[in-house]
Every structure is written in structure tokens, then in C-alpha cells.
Amino acid sequence: MTSAMDNRQAHGPLVLSIDAMGSDRGPATIVAGLSAFARKHRDVRFLLHGPEAELRPLVDKHKGLPAQVEIRDASGVVSMEDKPSHVMRNGQDTSMWSTVDAVRNREATVAVSCGNTGALMLLSMVRLRKLPGVNRPAIAVLWPSRNPQGYNVMLDVGADIRADADDLLKYAMMGASYARNGLNLERPRIGLLNVGTEEHKGRAELKAAHELIAANAEAGSFDYVGFVEGGDIPGKRCDVIVTDGFTGNIALKTGEGTASLINSLLREAFTYSPLSRLAALLALSSLKRLQARVDPRRKNGGVFLGLNGTVVKSHGAADATGVAAAVELAYDLAQSGFGDRLAARVASAAASADTEATADPAEATDTKKNGTGI
Amino acid sequence: MTSAMDNRQAHGPLVLSIDAMGSDRGPATIVAGLSAFARKHRDVRFLLHGPEAELRPLVDKHKGLPAQVEIRDASGVVSMEDKPSHVMRNGQDTSMWSTVDAVRNREATVAVSCGNTGALMLLSMVRLRKLPGVNRPAIAVLWPSRNPQGYNVMLDVGADIRADADDLLKYAMMGASYARNGLNLERPRIGLLNVGTEEHKGRAELKAAHELIAANAEAGSFDYVGFVEGGDIPGKRCDVIVTDGFTGNIALKTGEGTASLINSLLREAFTYSPLSRLAALLALSSLKRLQARVDPRRKNGGVFLGLNGTVVKSHGAADATGVAAAVELAYDLAQSGFGDRLAARVASAAASADTEATADPAEATDTKKNGTGI
Numbered sequence: 066m067t068s069a070m071d072n073r074q075a076h077g078p079l080v081l082s083i084d085a086m087g088s089d090r091g092p093a094t095i096v097a098g099l100s101a102f103a104r105k106h107r108d109v110r111f112l113l114h115g116p117e118a119e120l121r122p123l124v125d126k127h128k129g130l131p132a133q134v135e136i137r138d139a140s141g142v143v144s145m146e147d148k149p150s151h152v153m154r155n156g157q158d159t160s161m162w163s164t165v166d167a168v169r170n171r172e173a174t175v176a177v178s179c180g181n182t183g184a185l186m187l188l189s190m191v192r193l194r195k196l197p198g199v200n201r202p203a204i205a206v207l208w209p210s211r212n213p214q215g216y217n218v219m220l221d222v223g224a225d226i227r228a229d230a231d232d233l234l235k236y237a238m239m240g241a242s243y244a245r246n247g248l249n250l251e252r253p254r255i256g257l258l259n260v261g262t263e264e265h266k267g268r269a270e271l272k273a274a275h276e277l278i279a280a281n282a283e284a285g286s287f288d289y290v291g292f293v294e295g296g297d298i299p300g301k302r303c304d305v306i307v308t309d310g311f312t313g314n315i316a317l318k319t320g321e322g323t324a325s326l327i328n329s330l331l332r333e334a335f336t337y338s339p340l341s342r343l344a345a346l347l348a349l350s351s352l353k354r355l356q357a358r359v360d361p362r363r364k365n366g367g368v369f370l371g372l373n374g375t376v377v378k379s380h381g382a383a384d385a386t387g388v389a390a391a392v393e394l395a396y397d398l399a400q401s402g403f404g405d406r407l408a409a410r411v412a413s414a415a416a417s418a419d420t421e422a423t424a425d426p427a428e429a430t431d432t433k434k435n436g437t438g439i
Numbered sequence: 440m441t442s443a444m445d446n447r448q449a450h451g452p453l454v455l456s457i458d459a460m461g462s463d464r465g466p467a468t469i470v471a472g473l474s475a476f477a478r479k480h481r482d483v484r485f486l487l488h489g490p491e492a493e494l495r496p497l498v499d500k501h502k503g504l505p506a507q508v509e510i511r512d513a514s515g516v517v518s519m520e521d522k523p524s525h526v527m528r529n530g531q532d533t534s535m536w537s538t539v540d541a542v543r544n545r546e547a548t549v550a551v552s553c554g555n556t557g558a559l560m561l562l563s564m565v566r567l568r569k570l571p572g573v574n575r576p577a578i579a580v581l582w583p584s585r586n587p588q589g590y591n592v593m594l595d596v597g598a599d600i601r602a603d604a605d606d607l608l609k610y611a612m613m614g615a616s617y618a619r620n621g622l623n624l625e626r627p628r629i630g631l632l633n634v635g636t637e638e639h640k641g642r643a644e645l646k647a648a649h650e651l652i653a654a655n656a657e658a659g660s661f662d663y664v665g666f667v668e669g670g671d672i673p674g675k676r677c678d679v680i681v682t683d684g685f686t687g688n689i690a691l692k693t694g695e696g697t698a699s700l701i702n703s704l705l706r707e708a709f710t711y712s713p714l715s716r717l718a719a720l721l722a723l724s725s726l727k728r729l730q731a732r733v734d735p736r737r738k739n740g741g742v743f744l745g746l747n748g749t750v751v752k753s754h755g756a757a758d759a760t761g762v763a764a765a766v767e768l769a770y771d772l773a774q775s776g777f778g779d780r781l782a783a784r785v786a787s788a789a790a791s792a793d794t795e796a797t798a799d800p801a802e803a804t805d806t807k808k809n810g811t812g813i
Binding site: 223258294296297316319320321322325334340343350351354 | 585597682684689701717
């Protein structure tokens with residue numbers, strides 16, 4: 066088995082692996098988003114996976130892009146309806162498979178795909194394999210919040226429908242790493258999602274996780290704020306919300322659905338009468354400012370954590386702006402060496418758990434001295 | 440044991456049992472809300488529970504109210520911090536106990552309280568007892584939605600953190616009853632909350648509940664749309680969302696938190712510059728229209744279902760408008776004979792489940808003929 070610490074790219078330009086297929090809007094949108102990002106980062110290179118005959122003209126349309134892109138011909142496409150197990154058995158020729166394998170082969174640091182989440186997760190798990198010490202990988206998202214950084218991290222939002230106490234501890238470690246690298250928080254505050262903040266509430270595995278996460282806060286260089294509630298996901302009590310993938314998925318979609326309903330009602334309210342349409346015109350810049358703060362496209366991308374390699378899952382319906390945001394996220398994570406840092410951190414947690422969850426002050430201090438904690 | 444069908448009030452004016460204490464804003468707010476409702480319904484009578492010396496002057500301030508109100512002196516107050524089990528052991532002198540017992544003694548049809556949810560649930564369960572066939576009672580709420588009726592029903596939002604397949608079936612029956620009586624939907628569409636709409640997804644108890652609810656749709660006079668996702672809670676795919684109390688509580692609070700964040704950001708956006716403040720002035724009526732649609736005060740109140748008697752839990756922070764809405768909801772449910780209808784419906788489901796979940800067409804047809812399905 067490959068050690069996670071060996072999983073570094075050779076020196077040279079930073080390379081990202083991009084799945085051109087699987088978007089609801091087609092490959093032209095992916096290439097447009099890629100080009101928007103590439104214009105600002107001419108030193109980054111891309112492996113772009115999909116049918117070459119289709120992709121070549123799309124890439125050639127964007128000035129400067131061809132020099133940054135190497136197309137990897139792959140004729141198969143994973144559709145949103147394909148069962149993950151079917152893709153795993155028969156998907157060797159697909160662009161998704163090729164995208165993930167470029168990270169597996171260390172040709173690229175981070176993979177980005179808009180495709181079928183279940184298939185992407187299963188492919189990533191099998192091809193990249195789980196990090197030592199991780200039983201269940203997780204999908205983490207950024208969520209608009211009242212915190213100064215504007216976003217909170219929530220995980221798992223759907224990699225697995227179950228999580229035991231040890232999984233939740235690993236999610237806390239991984240979420241803290243992600244918040245440090247993705248949101249620049251030196252010492253993220255972790256909350257464990259529950260139906261109340263009292264210690265006696267909730268399911269048995271949550272009480273066990275509560276103890277375990279508290280005991281590992283020092284080793285993980287995070288602060289543990291204890292149980293938090295649904296209202297704290299967009300709140301400011303903590304920076305990272307830890308939960309199982311069933312609950313996290315439902316919370317994510319409930320939040321998105323509520324935001325979308327309010328958005329529709331806001332539009333309705335502003336087209337109700339001539340006066341309200343005039344008001345809307347005047348309010349345009351205010352409404353745009355609001356939109357920018359809660360626009361999911363600005364922070365598009367769930368990140369698969371706990372594997373030998375980082376995979377960014379972009380929304381299937383993302384437009385070019387959304388794709389560019391997902392690629393930007395992949396770039397940020399690749400540049401900070403996030404994958405290796407996360408692996409080292411989880412390994413230390415695993416070791417720490419092996420010695421009965423005692424904190425290792427030496428490790429924590431060392432991390433602080435470097436000023437580059439994962 | 441008392442049969443649920445005997446649980447009718449004697450002929451005479453409709454009586455509601457109101458807990459004057461336990462609100463974050465104090466009893467004056469409760470009385471003000473009660474008075475606002477009472478002005479529109481001079482034929483309704485109220486049993487108002489709390490310290491008489493404190494309540495009498497509050498009631499006397501509202502013209503016409505004293506004639507409708509009978510104060511039931513109770514010196515004790517359940518605080519938000521009190522443990523439910525403590526209230527159960529030592530709370531006989533509290534206004535909450537007295538409020539619930541008035542329904543138990545059939546002096547009133549529906550109880551309303553703003554107090555501690557856990558204590559109110561436990562008191563209601565012990566004093567009113569569960570309906571035959573119900574293992575876990577549920578709390579149902581109305582949620583702003585894209586449906587024509589403007590609201591969907593969701594349950595359970597926190598009565599119990601667990602629910603097995605049979606509990607979820609009972610929630611479907613009870614939720615359908617509530618939608619018929621609270622939202623005037625003749626044949627509500629029921630959805631079972633899951634992380635995907637595919638039949639193979641989700642936890643084992645959800646797959647079992649899926650079969651069970653589908654098999655009882657005819658007997659329950661509802662349509663079953665299958666699995667729904669978090670985004671469907673404010674959506675239009677179904678009218679009633681069935682889930683366990685852990686998931687439902689987190690979804691409810693996530694939705695409330697998201698709406699509240701957007702509300703704050705909207706205010707910020709409209710006070711950003713002189714121009715945006717002018718726009719806000721012009722947009723005032725539009726924004727008020729939006730506010731009215733998502734204002735939780737308009738549909739304030741979780742309803743405890745599955746007990747021998749109906750209890751409405753108002754939000755602890757509700758203002759007079761919110762309290763009036765909770766009393767209005769209690770009135771609507773009392774007037775439609777909801778409690779008895781629900782009991783009959785659940786009893787029929789229990790009987791139906793006993794005979795291996797076969798639908799009883801006779802019962803369903805009978806209900807339809809009456810045109811007054813529960």
C-alpha cells in the first residue's frame with residue numbers, strides 16, 4: 066500500500082485533473098469555466114478528460130487555454146442515472162474514471178468532476194483508497210454563515226448514511242484541516258450536530274463522539290464547542306459542523322431549498338406592482354450584494370476527504386462561474402499541500418486514538434511552531 | 440383506559456386551555472395575544488392557567504376579555520431550564536400541568552403552551568396518554584412551501600429522536616389527518632424524507648416504512664409520493680413530510696437559521712448606502728409581502744399528535760401576534776373535531792396493520808362519502 070506521505074507530485078507546475086463530462090450543461094460550460102480560471106492562473110496545467118474530438122474545438126475557442134490543457138481522450142460518459150456499482154464494473158473508459166486515475170497515478174494533485182456523486186465517490190474510494198485510520202470518507206461543503214470568514218464547513222453531507230463515534234472524530238479532524246486550509250482559520254471551532262446543546266441529549270453514538278472529540282481537541286489543534294443545533298449551521302457558534310451523512314445531506318438540501326424558496330418569493334414581491342418594480346430597479350445593487358453572499362456558485366464544490374488524494378465534486382447544474390469556483394477551490398487545496406497535511410493529521414489522530422485518545426502535546430506544539438497546521 | 444372516541448367535550452361553547460406562563464416575553468404577551476384572538480371569536484371560552492393575582496389585572500386590561508376567561512390559579516412555573524423528569528415529579532402546582540389536565544379532564548378541547556417543549560411533551564404523554572396504536576407521539580409543524588396552500592406539514596420535529604418503520608407509518612396517518620384539518624387538503628400527498636429518491640437508498644427502517652406507507656395509502660386516504668429530499672420540505676412534490684424527530688428537528692432548525700441569515704443579509708443590503716435605503720423605502724410593501732409569506736408568527740405552533748387530546752406548542756419567543764396565531768390553530772383544530780378524527784384514523788390504521796397492512800376499502804369509501812375525512 067502507498068503511504069499517504071509519498072503522494073506528492075514531482076516538482077513542476079501544479080496540475081489539476083478535470084472531468085469535462087457529466088455536467089447538466091454539457092462540456093462547453095466546463096471548458097468555459099476552466100478558461101475563466103486559467104486566465105488568472107497561467108502557470109497551472111490541466112488534464113482534461115473526455116472525447117477528444119468533441120473537446121478539442123471547445124478548448125481551441127478560448128485564447129491561451131490550449132497551451133495549458135492536455136486532453137486525455139475518454140469516450141465513455143457517466144450519466145446521472147448510472148448506478149455507482151455499474152460504473153465501477155464497466156466504467157474504465159469513462160472520463161470520470163480517467164479523471165480520478167490521474168490523481169491515483171500522481172499526474173495531478175486534485176480532481177474536479179461535475180458528475181454523478183455516488184459514482185464519483187465509489188470510484189474515488191476504490192481507485193484512490195482510504196487514508197490509513199479512516200473508515201468512512203466524508204464530503205465537506207462550505208455554507209454561508211454569520212462568521213467573519215463568511216462560510217462554515219459542514220461534513221459529512223452524503224458520502225455515507227451512517228457514522229459511528231470514531232468516524233465522527235475523524236470528520237472533526239478532517240473538517241478542522243479543511244477549515245485551516247480552505248478558510249484560513251488557525252484554530253477552527255468544531256461543533257457536533259445534535260437536537261439540543263445539553264450533554265444528556267441525543268443518540269448514543271453522539272454522546273460517545275462528544276467525549277472522543279473533546280479528548281482529541283488539543284491533538285487536532287481545534288477548539289471543541291460541544292453540541293450545536295441546526296440553527297448553528299449558518300451561525301457563528303462554530304466554524305465546522307460535524308454530522309453523519311444522512312443528517313448532513315438533509316440539512317444541506319433543506320437549507321438550499323429554503324434559500325431558493327425565499328429567492329423566488331423575493332422576485333415575486335418585486336414584480337408585484339409597477340411601484341415594486343421601480344423599487345427593485347433601485348434596489349438592484351443591494352439585491353446583488355445579497356445574492357453574492359448567498360450565491361452557491363461562489364463556493365461551488367463538495368470536497369471528498371479521507372482518501373489518498375483530493376476530489377472536488379462540483380454541482381451538476383453549475384454554470385461557468387460555478388465551474389471556475391470549483392476549479393479555484395481545487396487549486397487552493399492543491400497549493401496548500403492540503404492532501405498531505407490532512408493525511409498526516411489523520412494518521413496522528415489514529416495514533417492518538419490507539420494510545421487511548423491522549424493528546425500529544427509535542428505534535429500540537431510542533432504544528433503551531435510551523436504556523437502551518439493542517 | 441378511556442376510549443379516544445369518548446373524549447368529546449359536552450355540548451356548549453368551545454373551550455381552550457391556555458398556559459399563561461413560560462413565555463420568554465412574560466404573561467402580558469400571552470394575554471395580549473389571547474385578547475387579539477378573542478376579539479374575533481366572542482363565543483369561545485378560555486381556561487387561563489397561572490398565578491391569579493398576576494393574571495387578573497392583565498386580563499382586566501382587555502375590554503371584553505374577562506367575560507370569556509376563567510383563571511385557574513397555579514403558582515408554579517416551568518422554566519426553560521427545568522428537566523422534564525423533574526417537572527413530571529414535582530410540577531403538580533405548575534400552570535403547565537394545570538393547562539394539560541384541563542384537556543385530560545375534558546374541560547377543554549385543546550391546550551396551548553409557550554413553555555419548555557420537553558416538559559410539555561412528557562407531561563402531555565403521561566397525563567393524556569398515547570392513543571391506542573401509537574407508540575411514539577410526534578410534533579408536527581407547518582412550513583412555508585411552494586404549494587398552493589402555502590404551507591407543508593412536517594413531522595416529527597423532535598418529540599422523539601428515534602422512529603421505527605411502524606412509527607413512521609403512524610406519522611404518515613397523523614400527518615395526513617393534520618393536513619386535512621389544518622390545511623383543508625382532501626387527499627394529502629405524503630413524502631418520506633430520505634437522502635435520495637431512489638428506492639434502494641437510505642437506512643433499513645426507511646425501506647421498511649416505504650413499503651408500509653405505500654400499502655396503507657388507500658386506507659389512510661392519502662397519496663404516497665415515495666421518498667423525498669430536504670429540498671422538498673419547502674417544495675411542492677408533497678404536502679406532508681414524514682421523518683424521525685432527530686432529522687426533523689435538525690431540518691426545522693436549519694431552515695429557520697437559513698431564513699434568519701438571509702433576512703439579516705437582506706437588511707444589511709438595504710442599509711448599505713443612501714440609495715439602497717431609498718430603495719428599501721420604496722420596496723417596503725414588497726418586502727412586507729415577502730415577510731408575511733415566510734413569517735413564522737403567522738403559523739406559530741407545533742402540534743403534539745398521537746395523544747388523547749391535542750396540545751399546541753407555541754414558540755417561547757412568540758409575540759402577541761404569534762400567540763394569537765397559536766390560539767387560532769388550536770381553535771381550528773378544536774372546531775374540526777380533529778382529535779376524535781385522528782384517533783379514529785389511527786385506530787383504523789392499527790387495525791389495518793394487524794391484518795397485515797391490507798387496505799380496507801369499506802372504511803376508505805365510508806370516509807369519502809362523509810366528505811369529512813380525518
